[in-house]
């Protein structure tokens with residue numbers, strides 16, 4: 481169980497943790513990994529963290545350099561054409577797609593869908609903006625099953641407002657103490673009851689499964705990419 485100070489985040493990360501705990505083989509790609517912040521959630525044989533900030537990858541790569549099943553890729557999510565299609569068992573992007581400008585985000589979503597293996601799964605977290613119907617279309621173009629969970633319901637919003645502004649450093653210090661994280665954990669349970677309904681502030685967690693029109697899984701072979709360090713490959717394209 482994950483207990484952060486925010487009920488809405490608890491919901492997303494507990495849902496993700498639960499789903500990822502069932503995927504115990506193959507390769508996982510953590511898109512916008514910020515080093516390897518969420519690596520412990522992944523149970524696959526191989527973990528690959530992708531980030532546009534090389535310094536973040538370098539910070540963690542040193543610690544895991546002796547583990548052949550962990551590596552990193554320096555890349556921009558909207559420029560992943562070099563990666564093989566249908567090759568990754570689980571693709572996850574949390575807290576990241578919103579950072580990309582609209583055009584780049586569409587390209588990134590398409591690339592992440594494309595690289596997901598036929599029996600693989602793609603999880604991502606997004607803010608529902610005016611373009612959300614376009615993203616939905618993209619998900620449905622690539623996958624037979626698309627589950628959308630709406631989160632950050634009224635209760636979570638009120639609690640998070642009382643505790644400080646979401647995303648700002650003004651979130652109250654005591655809110656991060658264990659009793660309050662526990663309270664945030666309890667409140668997050670109500671997100672499960674409201675996950676089928678669109679809320680005023682529209683945050684979504686999307687789960688896509690079963691690639692359309694593709695049967696054979698391809699090898700995730702990036703051996704042709706230059707190595708920056710023993711476990712960091714570069715797919716970064718200078719613009």
Ligand SMILES: C[S@@+](CC[C@H](N)C(=O)[O-])C[C@H]1O[C@@H](n2cnc3c(N)ncnc32)[C@H](O)[C@@H]1O
Nearest residue numbers: 512513514531532533555556557574575576579
């Ligand atoms: C807020 S962190 C999210 C970290 C982690 N996934 C989480 O859920 O907490 C966003 C990360 O995405 C990376 N990022 C932003 N734009 C990116 C892009 N176009 N391509 C790859 N990574 C990007 C940032 O460098 C940062 O490390």
